[in-house]
Amino acid sequence: MGMWGAGTGIRLSDRPLIVSDVDEVVLEFLTPFMAFLQAEGHALLPRSFRLSGNIVDRESGEAVSDVAAEALLEAFYAAQDRWQTPAVQVVETLKRLSGDADIVFLTAMPSRHAVLRRSLLDALDLPYPMLASEEPKGPLVKRLHRERDLPLVFIDDILRNLHSVREHAPASLLINMMANAEFRALAPVPAADIRVAADWAEAAKLIRGHWHAQAKTC
Incomplete structure (x- = not known):
């Protein structure tokens, strides 16, 4: 039996939750x-x-x-x-992960572009629920996950967003990922509690390792 993420219109199952940014993470930007x-x-x-x-x-x-x-x-x-194309390995990786977790896209863009983004994601075989908002991401992720005792993963290319989620959902696994290697080399170095994934294959290993560790503590 699932539940609604408060104020989001998204229904979650009783499984782990992966919340991912879109630009530079799911889609090349x-x-x-x-x-x-x-x-x-x-x-x-x-x-x-x-x-x-x-x-x-x-x-x-x-x-x-x-x-x-x-x-x-x-x-x-x-x-x-x-113009935009999927990040390398994202379609197949998320398809595999979706067998064990709910996946939600949280994209920081004006809502006027949300319909086009939704149709693009659908066309690229990325059918997972999407929230488009320019609000800080931490409170949004907290409202979505609520107080569920289930693993939470958040993936983003911008440290400000990862820090926001850390503040509001401190038990989450935070992953920093960025598709463009040239600009990634210019990015600030994340704190030790933020994991860095070079690509979706590495992100999937981090996610499954987090789930395994969470299961052992239960």
Whole structure:
């Protein structure tokens, strides 16, 4: 018998829960965004771990304004189904994990793009429930999982989101994963309690190891 994640509209079974970010974790983001920018006469330079200040006009080499960068990101999300592709091994890995756990996608994007993202995920054989919200992720994950005595895993490329979930759901396994190796090398180093996975095969090993350890303590 399952239960509803409070205020989420998602019904969970009595199994472990995996909550995953989408951009740079389930779907490639930076690599297709760079290709999109090239087509628009811009480039994203791997100078630091951020978009702001690193999107430049290809002709002048000048960084675009934050307003222009937001407009380019908005245009990309409006055309995401023509650019974004699944991360390596994500489809088959999640299919296997879904035999033992509930999977929910938690994507930090404006809700106006949620319908297109949902259709893209479905088309890519990633049919798991999705929440699109720009709220902090920790409280959302806590409301979703509630007080269930079941293993919880959270996967994200951004440390701010992992820290938020750590604060609100401290028993969860936190995994930092990022598809684009060039920008991953520029990312801050996670704290010791956040595991790092190079890809979905490694993430699956961490997840199953966490489940095994949790089962031994019960």
